[in-house]
Amino acid sequence: MSTSPEVSAGTYQRARRPEQKLERRDAILGAARELALRDGVRTVSLADIAARVGIHKSALLRYFETREQIFLELTAEAWREWVTALHAGLDPAVPGPASPGPGEPGRAGPGTGGPGTGGPGTGGSGTGAAALVADVFARSFGDRPLLCDLIAHTPLNLERNVSPEAVRRYKLTSLGAVGEAAAIVRHALPGLTPAECTEFVAAMASLAGALWQIANPGPALAALYASDPDLAGACVDLTPRLRRTAEILLAGLAPSRS
């Protein structure tokens, strides 16, 4: 709720040049990001963001349609950054060509079978490579509280209060991220099919969003958990839980093929 000098009487300048507009836009996204990380996405209003940037709410609406569009932009940005982290965590462990871009989800050619990749007898889900994929995926979400918080809000709220064009742009980004993540998984575990890799990534993303909300209760509920042993079972430790679920999914994909 801090007010910057900019908003003081008489000194407020409307951004007119393209670079000023981009700067203002970045400032709005940065303010929303900081507030959401501190207080949780659900509590941050358009007025909070405007106050943090030090502009009026009406000025903010020249840059974004709605509060939801601001958070949808942050979600798209978080997906792109998440894919970069998956590349960083998994590409060095698996030699061979870099995984294909979003337009080319399946790799032709033989599997690389590099170090850590299981032999053919494991159906491609080599234990070493599967453990690495499970760990990198668990941390990719566990280390990104804002992405996890946003995932749960996206279908529930964010996609419902923006223009069709804004939601379309967002969907293409998120689908692209899932496709590229699936290609990264397939590069590490070539025994899985492209569809199975997509299934794994989509399930992990949905679970990360749902479990993060459970792992991060409000202050009243957190106090209750701490005080009542009967409720201990309701607590979730996010990264270990995601790692274990990833291991289960990767172990089950090939054997459950119909």
Next chain:
Amino acid sequence: MSTSPEVSAGTYQRARRPEQKLERRDAILGAARELALRDGVRTVSLADIAARVGIHKSALLRYFETREQIFLELTAEAWREWVTALHAGLDPAVPGPASPGPGEPGRAGPGTGGPGTGGPGTGGSGTGAAALVADVFARSFGDRPLLCDLIAHTPLNLERNVSPEAVRRYKLTSLGAVGEAAAIVRHALPGLTPAECTEFVAAMASLAGALWQIANPGPALAALYASDPDLAGACVDLTPRLRRTAEILLAGLAPSRS
């Protein structure tokens, strides 16, 4: 938004006797249930519920603390009804003693190994029994849109705006339901450990909540999906997707044991 005759000038009667109070409480829950099923949990306000019952908002607040407490009561009710459906779907297929109550999550004694249960070579996840469990679980959520919608709202909103006592009561109900569901799974798949059965149930419930929101977009997003083939990959068909994920999880639990 319909007004019942009760709310007309002069005819409104305050419920005074205990049975009248219970009736009024049921009417409030029933109105919230109908509106949430029709319009989605996120759009239903306290004022909408009061208008549907035909009482004033202040009168409604004599029965429930907040809008969120009303929906938390509906969630508890939905969990109990869901467990009953799991019993109905799985108990007849697996002979032997009924699964234990919530206070006794693990069964001592040897596995029953009834028809449809896999032999020891499958690690207890017999294909027939596992397929049945996957199908019954997928339908238990797919057939219950209100439960699925509520699951996503529970940690995000409902548990954050009620008294500690209300959230504690709710948590004991939901934990009891998960524990009983895990016991039902273990009865069908005695090769799994109690912890693995709980892991399966918890993952399925979280996924059902998250995927239901994706499978049920608002009108604008649904129109976009229908019109744009690039976005087809974002659609989810809830019950088949849950069935497939359940099969993967059940196939992966035993092999991924550390």
